[in-house]
Amino acid sequence: MKICVIGLGSMGKRRIRLLKRIRPDAVLTGIDQNPERAGSVFEEYGIDTYASLEEIKAEQDCAFVCTPPQYHGGIIKSCLEKGLHVFSEINLIDDLYDENIRLAEQRGKTLFLSSTPFYKEEMRLIDSRVKENGRACGYRYHVGQYLPDWHPWDALDDFFASSKKTNGCRELLAIELPWLLHTFGEIEHMHVVKGRFTGLGLEFPDTYFIQMEHAGGSVGSLVIDVVSREAVRKLEVFHEDFYIRWDGTPDSLYEKDILSGEMKQVPAGDYIHEEGYGEFINEYAYAKE
Template identity: 45%
Template sequence: MKFVVVGCGSMGRRRIRLLKKISSAFQIVAVDSNKERQNKVRKEFAIETFDSIESVFDCFTPDCAVISTPPLSHSSLIESCLNHNCHVFTELNLVSDNYKNNIALAELKNRVLFLSSTFLYRDEICYIQNKIQCSNSPVNYTYHVGQYLPDWHPWENYQDFFVWDKRTNGCREIFAIELPWILKTFGEIDSFNVMHSKMSSLQIDYDDNFVLMVTHKNGSKGLIACDVISRKPVRNLEVFGENVYLKWDGSPDGLYCYDFQNKKDCKIALYDKVDRKENYASFVIENAYQTELECFIAECQGSKKAKYTFEDDLNTLSLIDRIGA
């Protein structure tokens, strides 16, 4: 298979590395308007790079495009790649620009349009979903996700990163990462109340913390706190009900299920090997990023379906708009 990876920043390099890990037979080229990022990719991966997506199509015929640029650029890139008969994998969009047209275009071209939702491919989330389904009763949960915005990409100024922009802000991205698996796990939301404000001295023009209380249609309830001000990177989940108790700190070795009979927390080991990169929080691992790429490739080959779609994301983004993030 032939791939073009659009964007040579941290996510684009991650996708290139994982594609090479999945199969050394893949032919991969990359696109970035920034020469420094191009040079870094050529040096690290020994692949050809281009200044624009148009110049790629002049001399290369990719089967698949992986779009890893800032979210506000995604819509036009998706359209261009679909018009050149590529299956398209894209990182989080955060905005719904041109969604319906691109969904229709993918159907017309009979191409896969695949949206990243990495947490749905985490083994811990699959385990949690199964335990909740087996409990066969409503549950309550508390969930706090936060990290100080300048620490997200410590190698660059946060004002040069798309999370500085109000339309694609940091809290909005957290909700876009977390709500897909929350909705798939606990069910559709019936109602919610939200509190939010700006507490920090960060040079941003959006609220930096949200506390969301939700009621799900199946009777489950949750308290979700997200922020870009927590000086310690945090992802803490607690799920409790009559038939289940789970806690998870977001890391691959931090999932526990309470044993009612023996009155103790039991550590749940799900990984034979954990793939980590430096400069990221402990709860950021590469395994699920690879798994969702493998799912995309399998869907292109007709053997699997995505766990999360553009249609699903329209509903999620609408909910985030109503939350006010």
């Protein structure tokens, strides 16, 4: 299989790293208009790189779209028109969204959108426990990290998560809401309080406090921010019959044994961590995806 990875920043490099591990027989090609990033990938992974898809002479089977999200729509359309299956990182805007879905159907091509939490063993176990109980419950969930610490190697103004249109809070919500709704039910009522607690000069609120009432009666409190100087992902799910605590990594999932009163660790899969990322970034889930 011939696979081109479009966008050779941190996510593009992660996909290349995982593809080489999972599909060592695949022929990989990198695409990026930035010669420094392209050169870095060539040196680190030994794959050919180009500035555009049009420069590649060999026909490709599949494309991984790993550019900043504001460019996804047009790139995905171009790949589908060339007859490629497409894997896309998370989308934060809906440019060409419906059109690309129709185009993929017309061309008989797979168009796959990343949603990594669905592949986390912790999420699967939490989802299973909540649904096994079968009754409404409560939860409190905080996800946040100081925005300049997301990509310390990039100037903040050059990082898509600092833009109002594709901001960091929007990205965190796009990551977390799908699995929360899958586990606790569709949102029936919601109340949001927004705040600005940094001096970064951002054009969007840097903190969201969200109260949600779900179909079926579950109620949750979600805090999303790009303020916290400690990278945090902390979840508590509570009910009279169970209590679950999770701090963002597979080894931090605990459930209380109601009979003994002890908090017991719940095995939750492998933990593969790449240096330079927050502790809760587990590449095992990316590999399963």
